[in-house]
Amino acid sequence: MSGVSLKCGDCGALLKSVEEAQEHAELTSHSNFAESTEAVLNLVCTSCGKPCRSKTESDLHAKRTGHTEFVDKTLEALKPINLEAPKSVNSTEDTAMDVDASSSGQCEEMVVPEVDKKILEELEEMGFPTARATRALHFSGNCSVEAAINWVAEHENDPNIDEMPLVPASTKVEHSEPKLSEEEKKIKLQELRERARKKKEEEEKKMEREREKERIRIGKELLEAKRIEEENERKRLIALRKAEKEEEKRALEKIRLKLEEDKAERRRKLGLPPEDPAAAKPSAPVVEEKKSMLPVKPVTKAEQMRECLRSLKKNHKDDEARVKRAFQTLLTYVGNVARSPDEEKFRKIRLTNQTFQDRVGGLKGGIEFLELCGFEKTEQGEFLFMPRDKADISVLNSAGNELQSAINNPHFGVL
Structure with a gap:
């Protein structure tokens, strides 16, 4: 199969044409390109029609917009790559100009592009590194904070995201005119900050709800543990009282048997016959009745x-x-x-x-x-x-x- 793309040997990026490879070389200073049979993906979002050239780019787009449906149109756009650079009508002059340009481009100094310093400072205050903020401003048109943030969101997984962009020193940097006035910029920045504040508040509320649920769960567990402990303590006290009653009953029975044995022993020593239990029972109420008639005086x-x-x-x-x-x-x-x-x-x-x-x-x-x-x-x-x-x-x-x-x-x- 003939080559359908050019692959950068330095970063692995797939490029559709020689023009894209030249542009990539100018932006990154990469010079190691080879013909590849691997096609450049063309994943088109069904919601907004945005083309995505890699799975990473489609994932970032889905994360930022919520769009999840993509159509793979890679085969529709597939065609062999043309390795010949376009030529003008006057081939002799154009060839000479190309040679001069290529020879001059090889020696030309690469410098960091100029960007809007105010917007750069705002991005740095938001926590973006200087290289990433400069790169985002350069490739987003150097027009607004929001455009730069959107570019970072779409390219945050690029391998060279934190590399300072470079352009030829002779290139005239033309700042695109801001689409928003200073007042509109302030309003837009305030909106972004307000959106970030609201998002933070929502996250804090969500965390507070989770903490409250956890507190309720722990409280229920503590109450249940306390109930079980009280129930076990109640059962233990019941068992203890039952054991005490049984012990008291056994002690009383032992005393009663001892008294009967002593009484029987005395009768044997006196030569009296054993006491008839049936005859002894009626006498007990009479004695008790006599005792109850005696006055009881406090003794303690x-x-x-x-x-x-x-x-x-x-x-x-x-x-x-x-x-x-x-x-x-x-x-x-x-x-x-x-x-x-x-x-x-x-x-x-x-x-x-x-x-x-x-x-x-x-x-x-x-x-x-x-x-x-x-x-x-x-x-x-x-x-x-x-x-x-x-x-x-x-x-x-x-x-x-x-x-x-x-x-x-x-x-x-x-x-």
Whole structure:
């Protein structure tokens, strides 16, 4: 198959004609070209008709515009490449001119093309390298920031994208007139910046939504883990209480058997016959009934305190508010001493104090309760005083518990 393209040995670019190869050589200073049987692609976008000469170029176009449908017209445009440069009518003169031009072109100096410095500075402020920005301005017509950005988007995968463009020094650089006025440039630049800002805000909002979803997911997992932990703790407590009840039941049964064995042993030592279980059962209720008829007297300090508080409430049952206030005042006295037993001011109460009389001293049973806690009347009868050695923390704690029960239990002292 004859050659259908020219391939640059330096960068691998495929070119349709000798003219394109010459233009490529001027722009890149590449000089190694060879005839190739590989055709230059001609992918035409069905949406806008733009031709793309490579798969990379079509991918960039699709990424920038969203167009995804392309028609491959490579075979339609396929034709053998003509390696002969075009000749003019006067072949002798043209040949001489070509020789002169080629000889002069070989020695001609290549320089960086001139571009609009203001637009170049704006592109550099946006973060584009100087070489890429210069190249984009040169090949986009040196007219606007937007055109340069669009060129970079289409050629960002070019191998020489970050190489400084070069043109012959004798070439007269003609800046194309700006299509937009200075004011329009500012407006356009502001639009681009506003578009970039909005895009950034959308990305931040999207990230915030993702973070919120993650927070919700983690919160649900934590709640579920807490629920499972509470359920396991509840089951553990139930099992523990069940085990305690079983243990208590076994202990009671063991005590009962021990008592029966002791009783049987005593009967054997006394020479009595074994006790008949059927005859022994009826006697139990009689004994219990006799015991229940005996008066029960408080035997502990806590029971004495509880009975004192019951009497106080019964003696003043018509004034519940005053009784509750008395209980709270007594709790304050007891709590102060329990917290600071070394402080004498908490262990000394003036009996003639009007507040004390209104709250505690004027109620029957109030002073008696303080005396059960360890307070004693002085010789002159002016104070209630608790000596340091009488400040028993366990007794004060019991008093506090009884007062809390009397305050919180609405049925206390009713029965």
